[in-house]
Structure formats: C-alpha cells, structure tokens
Amino acid sequence: MGMPQTSYRPHPFRWVPAEGQRHATTDRLAAGGWSDGEAVTMLCGESVEVDNSVEAWLWETCADCNAEAHRMARVPMVAAP
Numbered sequence: 001m002g003m004p005q006t007s008y009r010p011h012p013f014r015w016v017p018a019e020g021q022r023h024a025t026t027d028r029l030a031a032g033g034w035s036d037g038e039a040v041t042m043l044c045g046e047s048v049e050v051d052n053s054v055e056a057w058l059w060e061t062c063a064d065c066n067a068e069a070h071r072m073a074r075v076p077m078v079a080a081p
C-alpha cells in the first residue's frame with residue numbers, strides 16, 4: 001500500500017529576469033540555477049538570456065508572461081487603477 005502522491009506545486013513556473021524585463025518560465029531549473037547569459041524560453045514565447053544581476057530583479061514584469069502566469073495559477077488579473 002503506497003501513500004497517495006500529493007506533491008504540492010503552487011505554481012509550475014518561476015520568474016527570471018532577462019534582457020530588461022522580468023519574465024516567467026516553466027523550464028526546469030538546473031541545480032544552482034541558471035547562469036548569466038543562458039537562454040531560457042519564457043511564457044511569452046521569447047527565448048531570452050538570463051541576467052542574475054541585482055538590478056535585474058527590479059526590472060518591470062513582462063506583460064505577456066504576467067498574464068500567462070496568472071492564467072496558470074488560476075489567479076485573476078487585478079485591474080490597473
């Protein structure tokens with residue numbers, strides 16, 4: 001008798017700063033994370049190079065990735081004021 005498989009995966013994607021915007025991806029994260037300049041395919045369909053600099057985390061969110069991430073997480077988009 002095995003235990004039921006109940007692995008908790010809140011979001012199947014993660015945020016990745018790349019080329020001037022914060023994108024999201026479902027690509028599998030390698031041990032130790034992505035390297036600078038590594039090409040990752042994002043939810044918006046673009047393949048962009050990862051930037052691990054501190055400034056990169058302050059970039060604006062990619063609108064297409066944001067919309068897709070909300071859809072995948074089944075969280076409605078909050079309307080801008």
Ligand SMILES: [Zn+2]
Nearest residue numbers: 023044062065
């Ligand atoms: Zn994007």
